Amino acid sequence: MIAHYGFEDGSGVFYITIDTGKCARCEDRGCAGGCPEGLFALEPDDEDIPVAGIREQARNALKAACAACKPLERRPALLPCQKSCGLEAITHSW
Amino acid sequence: MDYWRWTESAWKDPDVPDWRGAMVTAGVDIGSTSTQAVILLDGKLYAYANMRTGSNSPNSALEAMNRAMEGTGLTLEDLRFTVGTGYGRVNVPFAHKSVTEITCHARGANYLYGPTVRTILDMGGQDCKAIGCDAKGAVTSFMMNDKCAAGTGRGMEVIANLLAVPVEEIGPLSLSIDGEPEPVSSVCVIFAKTAATGLMRAGWSKEKVLAAYCLAMAIRVVRLLERNGVEEDFAITGGIAKNSGVVRRIERLLGITALKTDLDTQIAGALGGALIAGDLLRKRQASGKG
Ligand code: SF4
Ligand code: SF4
Numbered sequence: 001m002i003a004h005y006g007f008e009d010g011s012g013v014f015y016i017t018i019d020t021g022k023c024a025r026c027e028d029r030g031c032a033g034g035c036p037e038g039l040f041a042l043e044p045d046d047e048d049i050p051v052a053g054i055r056e057q058a059r060n061a062l063k064a065a066c067a068a069c070k071p072l073e074r075r076p077a078l079l080p081c082q083k084s085c086g087l088e089a090i091t092h093s094w
Numbered sequence: 095m096d097y098w099r100w101t102e103s104a105w106k107d108p109d110v111p112d113w114r115g116a117m118v119t120a121g122v123d124i125g126s127t128s129t130q131a132v133i134l135l136d137g138k139l140y141a142y143a144n145m146r147t148g149s150n151s152p153n154s155a156l157e158a159m160n161r162a163m164e165g166t167g168l169t170l171e172d173l174r175f176t177v178g179t180g181y182g183r184v185n186v187p188f189a190h191k192s193v194t195e196i197t198c199h200a201r202g203a204n205y206l207y208g209p210t211v212r213t214i215l216d217m218g219g220q221d222c223k224a225i226g227c228d229a230k231g232a233v234t235s236f237m238m239n240d241k242c243a244a245g246t247g248r249g250m251e252v253i254a255n256l257l258a259v260p261v262e263e264i265g266p267l268s269l270s271i272d273g274e275p276e277p278v279s280s281v282c283v284i285f286a287k288t289a290a291t292g293l294m295r296a297g298w299s300k301e302k303v304l305a306a307y308c309l310a311m312a313i314r315v316v317r318l319l320e321r322n323g324v325e326e327d328f329a330i331t332g333g334i335a336k337n338s339g340v341v342r343r344i345e346r347l348l349g350i351t352a353l354k355t356d357l358d359t360q361i362a363g364a365l366g367g368a369l370i371a372g373d374l375l376r377k378r379q380a381s382g383k384g
Contacts, residue, residue, distance in 0.1 A: 001234055001235060002226075002234070002235035002236075004235070004236065004237035004238075004321070004322060005238075008239065013321075015321075046197055059238075
């Protein structure tokens with residue numbers, strides 16, 4: 001499943017996308033500890049396999065929560081969450 | 095008069111004289127503004143109720159289930175497996191399991207509209223979801239917008255009260271004008287209030303303001319749908335699926351006609367929950383635990 005978490009408002013489109021099909025075959029589930037803001041949570045999918053999602057309370061505040069990881073200058077090629085995920089399951093829309 | 099007040103519903107299959115001997119499963123969907131309970135017999139829709147959510151989620155769940163069971167002779171003890179869903183899913187005291195509303199909506203829409211549905215737009219009381227699914231009703235993708243009330247039942251209720259138009263008349267009234275006005279500049283309920291008041295002062299009719307608001311709402315949800323991907327067949331669930339003014343405009347913008355149902359479009363989540371309850375019960379029985 002391709003899961004998009006986040007929102008759109010007048011200032012832009014702020015979604016984190018997770019390909020949860022990859023989570024099902026992930027061994028270390030690095031995202032759970034890889035985000036300094038603790039935005040990721042593992043939840044059972046339809047087959048009861050834990051897959052990554054974004055915490056419910058954080059979904060409407062991603063723009064602010066991720067700001068520190070996304071400096072205007074010298075933004076890293078890979079964000080900490082992306083680095084922590086060996087299966088490249090995480091993308092950001094902004 | 096409470097212009098925002100929508101009609102609650104209850105239904106029971108008149109062709110089923112007795113439920114005894116059948117596998118009875120149920121789903122309860124507690125949303126922020128409405129609660130539904132659905133009962134299936136051997137995986138087939140038997141009864142449902144749709145009501146406004148009260149201040150206490152467990153009581154709302156019980157009340158909705160009592161309304162669905164009314165006149166059937168069923169009691170809670172007869173429900174072999176119940177799934178709770180929606181934002182209040184963990185507050186269904188008689189549920190055996192809770193399942194997310196995205197999973198339940200897709201499964202419920204698959205039953206309501208058939209296995210050809212690939213894109214579902216669920217427009218609930220407080221949020222709006224675009225869901226992609228396969229022929230079995232399993233979710234392949236989803237995107238939601240719950241940051242503001244725009245594109246939701248709550249937003250429509252605010253406009254109903256503001257313009258003193260019963261919420262169920264908004265759709266037909268918005269379609270009664272010739273041509274289409276510019277959409278209101280914002281569907282954010284706070285700004286839309288100001289915009290609507292300004293347009294009325296400028297001499298716009300209520301019908302024209304409603305058309306502008308329905309169009310703005312349609313544009314907004316179509317953006318969400320297109321971002322997640324639109325594949326036919328397409329169906330709309332939730333309370334706004336009953337608003338022809340929004341539905342027609344979504345259809346026009348997408349160039350696709352949405353599938354329709356005679357059943358209440360708000361039951362999709364609870365119906366999906368009841369179907370999943372049947373799957374889980376069968377699994378338990380197969381493993382000797384049921
Ligand atoms: S590390 Fe990546 S693949 Fe593994 S659970 Fe997290 S998001 Fe999914
Ligand atoms: S960008 Fe930073 S804060 Fe945002 S999800 Fe990734 S690691 Fe977490």
